[in-house]
Amino acid sequence: MEDLIRPIYQERASHRNTLGILMIEKKFNNSAITDTFDVVLLVIAKETDCPVFIKHYTSKEQKAALYIVDEQKLNEWLLFGSNRKVIDWVLNGKVLFDRNEYTQRLRSRMLEFPAEARQLKMGVEFAKLIRRYTDGKVFLETNQLLDAYNHVVHALHHLARLAIIEQGFYPEVTVWSQVxxxxxxxxxxxEELVGSEEPLDKRLELLFLASEFLIHSRIPSGSAHLLKVLKQKEGAWSIGEIASHPELEAYSVDLVIMLEYLVDKHLLAIEEVPTKGQNVFHRYYVALNHS
Structure with missing residues (x-):
């Protein structure tokens, strides 16, 4: 395998925009971490023609994968958790090349998990949690039990990730081992959701009730980032202003459901601004100050 990967990483290390190269080897007890490949090379580049470039190699019945990822895409994955294997790769991969200690500094930053990055990540997870919980509850109320089950599993997953982030850790692939x-x-x-012998509808009813309490207890940590941004200016915000704010882009499609949840919990107030139409108002949002 070394004969296969050496020329690959040596070539990439010679590129001026290569920041770091990590090697991740297949684990006997977890081949999924490398998508069953014997080895993965992760090349982090300053700038690339495309955000993610992948090549596959084979030699003597062994297979290797090369991922060239630009720095912006890597940071996006780390923030959104949209490619959780990469978190494991960055934290645990063997460093083959490290320009100006870039990889070591990246690892240190991940392990320290600065408060500002942690607060944003908690906000994004909380918004996804609210989305799954709300949609799942609607499915339960309309007796769409399998869809409700699917959503509550995802809601619990986001709740678990939120709990891990609160403690200052990055959620990894094995979230349930962490939580x-x-x-x-x-x-x-x-465990009760997936292992109980109770009828599915009873399990779901109990889980939604219990989840509601746990979600409510995490409102302060989950809403802190969004409310901090909305308090940057006095007065009300239109939905357009909120959606286009660069610090809130990470909430994406879950932003509106998050806003409505915070209105329901009296952390945001609605301000009606008259339009040209009679009895038609613009709906603006105001962050409330709570002692």
Missing amino acids: KQIDAQIYKLY
Whole structure:
């Protein structure tokens, strides 16, 4: 395998825009971490023609994968958790090349998990949690039990990730192993959902009730980032202003459901601004100050 990967990483290391190269080898007890490949090379580049470039190689019945990822895409994955394997790769991969200690500094930043990045990540997870919980509850009320089950599983997953982030850690691929050590209550809920012999409708009713309490208890941490941004100016915000704010782009399609949830919980107020139409108003949002 070394004969296969050496020329690959040596070539990439010679490129001026290569910031770091990591090698991740297949684990006997978890081949999924490398998508069953014997080895993965992760090349982090300053700038690339496309955000992600992939090549596959084979030699003597062994297979290798090369990922060239630009720095912006990598940071997006780390922020949104949209490619959780990469978190494991960056934290645990063997460093083959490290320009100006870029990889070491990246790892240190991830392990320290600065408060500002952690607050944003909690906000994004909380918004996804609200989306899954709200949609799942509608499915339960309309007796669409399998769809409700699917949504509550995802809601618990986001709740688990939120609990992990609150403790200052990045959620990894094995989220439930992490949360078992951090928040036994969430882990127990998940066990009850997937392992209970109760009828599915009864399980779901109990899970939604329990989840509602746990979600409510995380409103302060989950809403802190969004409310901080909305308090940057006095007065009300239109939905257009909120959606286009660069610090809130990460909330994406879950932004509106998050806003409505915070209105319902009296953390945001609605201000009606007259339009040219009679009895028609623009709906503006105001962050409330709570002592």
